Amino acid sequence: MPAELLIAGGHVLDPREEIDEPCDILIREGHIAELGPPGSLPDRPDGGERLDATGKHVFPGFVDPHVHLRTPGQEYKEDIESGTAAAAAGGFCAVVAMPNTVPAVDDAAVLRSLTDTARSAARVPVGFLASITRRLEGAELTEMAELRDAGALGFTDDGKPVVSAGMLRKALQYQRLAGGVVALHEEDPALSGEGVMHEGAVSARLGLAGIPSVSESTMVARDGALAVYEDGRVHLQHVSCMESLTAIERLKAAGASVSAEVCPHHLTLTDDIVRTLDSRFKMNPPLRSERDRSALVDGLRRGLVDCVATDHAPHARHEKEVPFEQAPMGTTGLETAFAALFTELVMPGEIELATVVERMSAGAALFDLPTPRIARGEPANICLVDLSAKWEVGARGYASRSDNCCFHGRTLHGRVVLTLAGGATAFRAPLLAEVGALAR
Template sequence: MLFWKNGRADTLTIRRAHVVDPTEKIDEILDVTIEDGVITRLGPSDPSRLEHRVVDGTGLVLAPAFVDPHVHLRTPGREDEETIASGTAAAAAGGYCAVLAMPNTDPVVDSAATLGALVETARREAEVQVGFLAAITRGQRGEELTEMAELADAGAVAFSDDGVPVASAGLLRRALQYASITGRLLALHCEEPTLSRGGHVHEGRVAAELGFAGYPSLAESVCVGRDLAIAAYENQPVHILHLSAKESVELLDRAQAAGVRASAEVTPHHLCLTDEAVRSLDPNVKMNPPLRAERDRAALVEALRDGTIEAIATDHAPHAAHEKEVPFEEAPFGVTGLETAFAALYTHLVRPGLLSLATLLERMSAGPARIFGIERPRVAVGARANL
């Protein structure tokens, strides 16, 4: 369930825009008329019909708005870092019409009461549609499952302990069984903490040269393998969050080929940057999972292109400025991305010919909407004008 404020009522025509909607198989110059937030006409330019507000779209691309399945709005508990109002304003500025917020807040979103309060705040403040994930375990401590049915009834779109893995394989198996009753998806943070603990950057040449403790890709892939195996055994769907390692991509590809109902997302920073960026010692390139080697980045781009990875998620995770104005090793993990995702991906992937514009748009919009079962933004008569 998504919640948002009512938009403005107006009539306008966007004229002679290059309309690109891969799922509707549209890639041509068209006029798009919108009345009261709904697309009412889609066709060749017709100046005789322009009796209202007109936007000149000449030379511009008009596409379905984006859906981000993984953001941190920091509410409740860290409103000094972000609020629902500021985070959704950033989303709107970046071209997003919907975001899904993670539950690792303070308090954790592990009760219907906490979720209900967030829903009411979103109704008042959100500039785009907002969906909330609820925690898999109470307090995200990995010890006891939340009341999933109650949380689903209260509006949770999915379940996740993002920020930490579900360490117990047995508890994860039970979570999959209960989630199947609710019809909600589990979104899994894959990290083996006994391998990653103390690490600041990808374990490799750059870490060694800079003298930083390493966070190996094995810490992710070993957990991805376990979680996919449990999903296969239970014949239940899972979604893997912020995939970053080549080995993880290979495990996902094999699982999908074997019929496992597994999806995954990748972030703009893991598609555009490698651990070479860490040489700057800029705390803004410190995130979890860390930037990895070129072999990993290339594997992620290829998996995005061939559909193994179906969604792009920013993992938008803001911090107060003073928290990042410290030495690299002391800085928290996390990077923003809502306002810059499309521009970065277009610049680094589409312009060099590594990815088509149509594929990028699909992975930023229809892909994540399909995974989480929410309304797909589209350029079609009768559709909500999320553009």
């Protein structure tokens, strides 16, 4: 149902539109019909609702270019409905789903059936990437042009790197004909080996096999060089270390068409917390050192890293509740992304709120999706956030089907209370009428 709504008196912050002030927003038939100073607009649309947003912030909806919705094949972890419910609860108005499903999204028939399911089951629009190689085995390219015709936004073997430089080169040559972005999980398996966490002082102390940062940065440098040579367009997924940023800086300076994303967990946590041996802190790439973490924050601030992505990776409890070494890699992240960044980076003054808000939706343009804007005539892609609300992660459960969240149990500030996606209400906090009650 298209939203009919007056959002009254909220503090609107849209850095792209250079708005940072209290505003009323009138939404008619799912579109932003009017913007004006508080009290200047008709009190409510015909048949619509007036929502008092005084004391709350209104941001352009967030866009996540990297989520795992686990469908087809692993619906016990997540599916399109639960995954997009988690997205909406986190303020996201669109997400991009990875193809490492069972079977993989490596042919047009699988992609078409997913797109059909999403049309009826998704709470927010979902874009799909197809795999670069068949079954993500790295041996044979998919039919990239056909997959693009079927709606793939681009290609990735995420979960795995494209080990062969020759294979990636061929994919970049086909990309010229097929279009779309090639997104890369950068890791050299020969360097990662059997590693289960970041290689450093903590892994040495714990006696756990490490994944060195050069496992990522050498592949970033290699694939960036290939992108320059083939004039390809690549997006580097979940960059996690300082050496990768150095490589990205060089590539961007050379004019390469390279973009990069970073995850909230890499921006806010370090390998130090792995001392707990809690498998919620096991992900790939791993939590790295404080030096890496602060370099990532600096990269995000400067725009060297283009956008935030969650790499939302749900796993069932029975899979994660095993010894650290045996647990699968991944953390959920859609429901906590903004609050984690606000609490751990904005509140201590490490980064500006406006920068976080901009980077939370900057992934849209990189995948040729519309960028949410708070401007007259735009479809309503908006999230309403109560920055003063404190909440304990997981205390009221999760919208996601899985609870392997690395922020579980933490008290965060900033609660999403309403998400409008593509002009419709995708999420509304149960206590919106008395949202103050959420603050403890």
